[in-house]
Amino acid sequence: MKIAITSTQNIPESTFDLRFGRASYFCIYNTENNSVEFIDNENINANSGAGIKAAEKVIELGVSRVISGDFGPKAKDLLDKFKIQMVMLDDDSQTISSIIKQLNK
Amino acid sequence: MPVKIAIASGKGGTGKTTVTVNLYHFMSKILNSKVQIADCDVEEPNASIFFEELESAKSKQVTQLIPFINTDTCTFCRKCVDYCEFNAIIVIPPAQFAEVSPSLCHSCGACLYACPEKAIIEQPNEIGQINTFNHGVDESFLIEGRLKIGSSMQTMVIKDLVKDDWINKEVILYDAPPGTSCSVVATITQANYIILVTEPTPFGLHDLKLMIDLVRKLNKPFGVIINKADEYSDTYTYLKEEGIEILAEIPFNIDYVKSYAQGSILKNIPSDIESVYTGITQKLKNKLIHHA
Ligand code: SF4
Ligand code: SF4
Numbered sequence: 001m002k003i004a005i006t007s008t009q010n011i012p013e014s015t016f017d018l019r020f021g022r023a024s025y026f027c028i029y030n031t032e033n034n035s036v037e038f039i040d041n042e043n044i045n046a047n048s049g050a051g052i053k054a055a056e057k058v059i060e061l062g063v064s065r066v067i068s069g070d071f072g073p074k075a076k077d078l079l080d081k082f083k084i085q086m087v088m089l090d091d092d093s094q095t096i097s098s099i100i101k102q103l104n105k
Numbered sequence: 106m107p108v109k110i111a112i113a114s115g116k117g118g119t120g121k122t123t124v125t126v127n128l129y130h131f132m133s134k135i136l137n138s139k140v141q142i143a144d145c146d147v148e149e150p151n152a153s154i155f156f157e158e159l160e161s162a163k164s165k166q167v168t169q170l171i172p173f174i175n176t177d178t179c180t181f182c183r184k185c186v187d188y189c190e191f192n193a194i195i196v197i198p199p200a201q202f203a204e205v206s207p208s209l210c211h212s213c214g215a216c217l218y219a220c221p222e223k224a225i226i227e228q229p230n231e232i233g234q235i236n237t238f239n240h241g242v243d244e245s246f247l248i249e250g251r252l253k254i255g256s257s258m259q260t261m262v263i264k265d266l267v268k269d270d271w272i273n274k275e276v277i278l279y280d281a282p283p284g285t286s287c288s289v290v291a292t293i294t295q296a297n298y299i300i301l302v303t304e305p306t307p308f309g310l311h312d313l314k315l316m317i318d319l320v321r322k323l324n325k326p327f328g329v330i331i332n333k334a335d336e337y338s339d340t341y342t343y344l345k346e347e348g349i350e351i352l353a354e355i356p357f358n359i360d361y362v363k364s365y366a367q368g369s370i371l372k373n374i375p376s377d378i379e380s381v382y383t384g385i386t387q388k389l390k391n392k393l394i395h396h397a
Contacts, residue, residue, distance in 0.1 A: 049192025049209045056195045059202075074206060078195060 003029045004058040006068040010038035012097040018069025021051030051075035108393045109277045111296035115312025117283035120332040125280040126155045131382040141274035144249035145292040146282045147262045162237040168229035174203040179224040185216035233262040259288040267295045299327040305337040328352040
């Protein structure tokens, strides 16, 4: 299964990004082979629709779960439509690798 | 041509709608003109609550043409997505999914042009309503725009509302939405004269300055009404330095505020309030006579 985690940088030591649509990067963690990949958020500076575009992106990447700080209504609707689980965390001092560690517990 | 006056303020809660409703009352009475209110605060139109025995007259849907994607002919090439500046189109090729988000679409038509498969067609989508009200024999003395919940097309509803086809009076009072956004611009660009309503507080002055910048950019004649007038002097100093006309100072009258809360401001108007509005009406008459 693939999990998307919003990230402020593109390395595993980066801190978690609370923003979904305006996250800097999406970390795609693949639970099957334990791999991580960082994807640029092209729509970080979009005037409108950043959230829905982020949802489009993660759906296209085939993730089943998204971990972020909060999801706007349009992004939520689209993620719901594709039955993607949304997990909200509010601690932005955590790193991506520590979040992945917790996932594997 | 009717005379068009917009009543605006940099933020909500300054008493803009009360001023509009009172002006309607006194201008109708003193000028013997037919006056109409256009409530352009489409997210929260509330002028109607100040009138008793209102009768709904007409109601019209405001629609926006929204593209729909036919997924039978769509090849999920994403060309339309590249053309859409507003990020309103979602195409997910592996899921064979293509959809337009109506709340983001600005009906620019670019995607129709972009699609090589002619898979996109436009269909009307409701974004709001325009309602008119009668007051006894005073037909459609009040018109209001009401944005559909969830829609973000304020400006489109306002543009429809301020079209001349709705006007059937000699004086139109536009109750503008609060703030300095596009929807305010859409309202006040139509006006011959703009009244800015402010409260004499530091925050009020800050918002007033933003509004003054805006109306100056639009090159509109304007004046200021100070509501709940009191001692805060910076507002007065600023207006004096800038050479801006103060049309009136409305005293703070607690009983009157209570009647506002009960929606009955046009009954038992205190005499000090009455003389203030009589004064404003005279000033406006002198200013606007050449527009009529
Ligand atoms: S009409 Fe314009 S804004 Fe609407 S979906 Fe098409 S390209 Fe985007
Ligand atoms: S441009 Fe036309 S064919 Fe291509 S994805 Fe958009 S709707 Fe489908």
